[in-house]
Amino acid sequence: MLEKSHKHITCSTCVGRKNSLLGSLCNDEIDHVNAHKACNYYKKHQSLFLEGSFPRGVFCINEGMVKIFQRGDEGKEQIIHIAKSGEMVGFRSMFSETPYRVAAETLEESNICFISKEDFLNMMDSNPVLRNGIIKELSRELSDRADFITNMAQKSVRERLAFTMIILLDIYEKEPINLSREDLANFVGTATETLIRLLKDFKEEGIIEVHTRKISVLNKEKLFSIAGK
Amino acid sequence: MLEKSHKHITCSTCVGRKNSLLGSLCNDEIDHVNAHKACNYYKKHQSLFLEGSFPRGVFCINEGMVKIFQRGDEGKEQIIHIAKSGEMVGFRSMFSETPYRVAAETLEESNICFISKEDFLNMMDSNPVLRNGIIKELSRELSDRADFITNMAQKSVRERLAFTMIILLDIYEKEPINLSREDLANFVGTATETLIRLLKDFKEEGIIEVHTRKISVLNKEKLFSIAGK
DNA sequence: TTGAAAAAATGACAATCATCATATTTCAAA
DNA sequence: TTTGAAATATGATGATTGTCATTTTTTCAA
Numbered sequence: 001m002l003e004k005s006h007k008h009i010t011c012s013t014c015v016g017r018k019n020s021l022l023g024s025l026c027n028d029e030i031d032h033v034n035a036h037k038a039c040n041y042y043k044k045h046q047s048l049f050l051e052g053s054f055p056r057g058v059f060c061i062n063e064g065m066v067k068i069f070q071r072g073d074e075g076k077e078q079i080i081h082i083a084k085s086g087e088m089v090g091f092r093s094m095f096s097e098t099p100y101r102v103a104a105e106t107l108e109e110s111n112i113c114f115i116s117k118e119d120f121l122n123m124m125d126s127n128p129v130l131r132n133g134i135i136k137e138l139s140r141e142l143s144d145r146a147d148f149i150t151n152m153a154q155k156s157v158r159e160r161l162a163f164t165m166i167i168l169l170d171i172y173e174k175e176p177i178n179l180s181r182e183d184l185a186n187f188v189g190t191a192t193e194t195l196i197r198l199l200k201d202f203k204e205e206g207i208i209e210v211h212t213r214k215i216s217v218l219n220k221e222k223l224f225s226i227a228g229k
Numbered sequence: 230m231l232e233k234s235h236k237h238i239t240c241s242t243c244v245g246r247k248n249s250l251l252g253s254l255c256n257d258e259i260d261h262v263n264a265h266k267a268c269n270y271y272k273k274h275q276s277l278f279l280e281g282s283f284p285r286g287v288f289c290i291n292e293g294m295v296k297i298f299q300r301g302d303e304g305k306e307q308i309i310h311i312a313k314s315g316e317m318v319g320f321r322s323m324f325s326e327t328p329y330r331v332a333a334e335t336l337e338e339s340n341i342c343f344i345s346k347e348d349f350l351n352m353m354d355s356n357p358v359l360r361n362g363i364i365k366e367l368s369r370e371l372s373d374r375a376d377f378i379t380n381m382a383q384k385s386v387r388e389r390l391a392f393t394m395i396i397l398l399d400i401y402e403k404e405p406i407n408l409s410r411e412d413l414a415n416f417v418g419t420a421t422e423t424l425i426r427l428l429k430d431f432k433e434e435g436i437i438e439v440h441t442r443k444i445s446v447l448n449k450e451k452l453f454s455i456a457g458k
Numbered sequence: 459t460t461g462a463a464a465a466a467a468t469g470a471c472a473a474t475c476a477t478c479a480t481a482t483t484t485c486a487a488a
Numbered sequence: 489t490t491t492g493a494a495a496t497a498t499g500a501t502g503a504t505t506g507t508c509a510t511t512t513t514t515t516c517a518a
Contacts, residue, residue, distance in 0.1 A: 070375055072383035073457040080375050095361075096368040102375055131360070132324075138367040139325040145374035146299055146309050146331055152381035153418030154301035157475070181496060189382030191476050196497060212484070213495085228302040386505070410466060420506050425467055441514070442465085 009039045009062050009111055016062055016086030021137060024129035033123070038114045048089065048104035048112065055094035057116040061087050064110020065171075067183065068102050079187040080145075082107070082171055091120070092138070107179065155228065157190045161198050162226035164188045165208075169217055176214040238268045238291050238340055245291055245315030250366060253358035262352070267343045277318065277333035277341065284323035286345040290316050293339020294400075296412065297331050308416040309374075311336070311400050320349070321367070336408070384457065386419045390427050391455035393417045394437075398446055405443040 011034040017023060025033065037060070042048070048059050048066060059066075066089055068081040080102055083089050093100045094117055106112075124131050151163055164187050168177045179187070185195035199215070202208045207223060209216045217223060240263040246252060254262065266289070271277070277288050277295060288295075295318055297310040309331055312318050322329045323346055335341075353360050380392055393416050397406045408416070414424035428444070431437045436452060438445045446452060 070379045072379050074383070076383055078379040078382050080378060092368045092371050094368075095364045096372065097365070098369075098372070101372045125357075128354075135324045135364060135367065136326070138364065138371065139321045139323075140327075141371055142321050142367065142374065143325065143327070143330045145371065145378065149309060149374065149377050149381060149418075150299045150301050150307040152378060153307045154303070154305055189378075192495095193477080193497080194475060197475095200497085421465095422467080422507080423505060426505095429467085 007039070009113060010034060011037070011113075014062055017060075018086075020060075020086040021088055021130065021133045022060070024127065024133060025123070029123060029127065033115060033119065036116065036119050040112055040114065042106045042110045042112055044106060044108050046106050048106070049100055051101060051103045052099050054099055055090055055117065057114055058091040058094065058120050059089045059104070060113040060115060061085050061089065062111040062113060064112065065107040066104050066110065066112075067107050068104050069186065070102050077183075077186040078189060079183060080148075081141075082168075082187070084171055091134070094120075107183070152189055157188065157194055158198055158201070159227055160188050160190070161195065161202070162223045163228075165215075165217060165223055166220075166227055169220065169223075176211070176216040178214050180213065236268070238342060239263060240266070240342075243291055246289075247315075249289075249315040250317055250359065250362045251289070253356065253362060254352070258352060258356065262344060262348065265345065265348050269341055269343065271335045271339045271341055273335060273337050275335050277335070278329055280330060280332045281328050283328055284319055284346065286343055287320040287323065287349050288318045288333070289342040289344060290314050290318070291340040291342060293341065294336040295333050295339065295341070296336050297333050298415065299331050306412075306415040307418060308412060309377075310370075311397075311416070313400055320363070323349075336412070381418055386417065386423055387427055387430070388456055389417050389419070390424065390431070391452045392457075394444075394446060395449075395452055395456055398449065398452075405440070405445040407443050409442060 011017060011022075011030050012027075022030075022033070039062075042064065049055070051071060061083055063085050065085075066083045066087075067079050068083060068089060069077045069079045071077055083104075089104050090100075093102075124134065151160055155163065164184070165177070168179070168187075172178065177184075181196055181199075182192050185192040188195060199208070199210065203210055205222070207217070207219045207226075209218055240246060240251075240259050241256075251259075251262070268291075271293065278284070280300060290312055292314050294314075295312045295316075296308050297312060297318060298306045298308045300306055312333075318333050319329075322331075353363065380389055384392065393413070394406070397408070397416075401407070406413075410425055410428075411421050414421040417424060428437070428439065432439055434451070436446070436448045436455075438447055
C-alpha cells in the first residue's frame, strides 16, 4: 500500500528506477540526486504542472499514475499519454525551453519526486548513457505519436477504442483498467456517450468485463483484430 | 533553378544549413561532412526511405520538399510532416535503433545530401551544441505532434483544413501552396472528395484563390479564426 | 496537337458520431 | 443510513463526413 506521507523515497531502492532513464546512473550520481531531489505525495487528481507554465525540473514517478493531456479549444481534454511508475514526465518542454503545451495530473494517489532543471541538465552533460537514453526515448515517443496521429485520422472510434485498450493493457498490466469514462473518452478522442455505448458493445461481444468503473479484458485477440494490425 | 545533376553541393555555401541543426558546426566539422557525405538529385515522387527499412544515416535537404508519412491499414497515407530546405530527415528512427515507422518521399525535384549514421553519431558525441540542438528539436516536434493529435481528435475537417493551411503557409512562404488534392487530404486527415468540397467553400468565402492545383491564401485572418486559437 | 491517363470535381446516399435531454447508478460526506 | 452530487447510462435526432459512381478538367507524352 502506498505511503501517504512526505517521507523521503530513497533512489537507490526505488523499484521504478531500474528500468527507467535513470537506471544508468552510477552510485555517486544517485546519491547526488537523492540528496537534492524533493519527494511528494500527491492525492488523486492533483496537478503536477499546467499548460503555459515554465518547466523548472523533471518529475519522477515512484508510484502511481499521471495523465498527460492538452485542453482543446472548448476545454475538452485530449489525453496524450498515461505515465506510470518508473517514468519521468515534464522534461520535453524543459529541453525546448518553452512553456508546457501539455498539463499533467495524477489519476490516483502517487509518490512523485522532483529533480531541478539545473541538477538534471548537469547530469545529462556528464553522463553520456543518460543523454543517449533520453534521445532514444524522445525518438521513440515521436514514433508513437506518429502512430497516434494516423490512428486518429484514419480509424473509426470503435477501432480507436480497441487500440487504446491495448495500450492500457500494457499500462495496467494485470490490474483491470481503472479510468473514468470521461478520461477514457478523452484518450480515445470521442464523446463520453459514444464511448459508453461502445463499451456496452464490447461487453455484449464478450471482449470485456465491467465492474462499475473497472474494465477487464477477456479477449485480447479480438481487440487486436478490431484495432487492425 | 534547381541543378538537375549529381554535382557535389558544398556545405560551407549551403543556404539551408545556416538555420539548420548543422548551423553550429565549426569549419573542421563542415569540411569533414563535406568530404564524407553523398549528394543526390531526386526527381518528383522519389522515395528517400520506406517504412520498415533500417536507418543508415540522415538526409539533409539542400533544396526541395519532402513529405513524411505513414500508411494506414487500408493503404491510405497520413502525412505527418512536410520538410523543406535546411531540414534534416530520418534521424529520429536512427536514434531509437528501430526500423522506420514513417516513409519519406520528395514532393518536387530536390537536391538532398546523405550523411552516414557513423559520421553523424560521431559529430554528436564531439559537438555539444549539435547534440543539444537535436534534443531541443526532438522536444519541439513532440509538442507539435501533441497539438496535431488534439486537433485531429477534437476539430472538424473544416477547422483542420484551416489549421493545415496555416502550417502550409509557413512552409511555402510567399509561394502558393502546391500539393495534390490527395496529399492535402492526407495531411488534413480526410477523404479527397471532402477536401475538394471544403476548398470550394473556402474559395466561395474569398479565403483562398485557386489556379489549377496551386492555392493562394487571400485572407489569413479568417483562416486563423476558423482554425480556432 | 492530340489522345490517354491521372487528377479534380460533383452528385447521391448512408453510416458514424456528436449533441442534447433525461434517467439511473454509484459514491462519499454528513 | 441517508442524501445529494457526480458519474454512468440510454434515447432521440441531426449534422458531418466517408463511400461509390460519374463527369469534367488537366497533364504529359507520343
